[in-house]
Amino acid sequence: MARGMNALDAEVTMPMYREFRDFILKGNVLDLAVAVIMAVAFGAVLVAFTDGVLMALIAAVFGKPDFNALVFEVNGTPIMYGRVLTALVNLLIVGGSLFLVVKMINHSRRKTTAPTESDHELLVQIRDALRAR
Numbered sequence: 001m002a003r004g005m006n007a008l009d010a011e012v013t014m015p016m017y018r019e020f021r022d023f024i025l026k027g028n029v030l031d032l033a034v035a036v037i038m039a040v041a042f043g044a045v046l047v048a049f050t051d052g053v054l055m056a057l058i059a060a061v062f063g064k065p066d067f068n069a070l071v072f073e074v075n076g077t078p079i080m081y082g083r084v085l086t087a088l089v090n091l092l093i094v095g096g097s098l099f100l101v102v103k104m105i106n107h108s109r110r111k112t113t114a115p116t117e118s119d120h121e122l123l124v125q126i127r128d129a130l131r132a133r
Contacts, residue, residue, distance in 0.1 A: 050093050
């Protein structure tokens with residue numbers, strides 16, 4: 001049975017809508033959304049690089065474009081360890097790439113600050129200033 005929106009529903013729904021709208025419009029949520037979209041795009045680039053370049057190099061060295069075909073059998077059951085090796089190579093490439101990106105970002109954020117004086121040095125300066133009076 002469908003029912004219309006009564007006054008109680010409006011009192012509950014409108015504040016919840018405002019709260020949700022305020023949450024979505026916060027800078028952190030928008031930044032997170034942009035980061036997720038950028039991560040998906042970056043992941044596509046890494047997959048293309050892995051499949052197009054690195055796996056081609058692996059094919060040149062080992063004779064196969066990837067490790068997916070590597071299999072051994074136990075009692076007639078194929079154990080496809082090659083798929084795990086291919087996924088591991090992809091993981092290492094993505095992890096290494098993300099590490100380098102984060103390292104570059106952190107390096108660019110570093111500020112050059114003047115060396116700070118220790119508490120002992122400051123106390124010595126205060127003592128010398130007081131003696132000079």
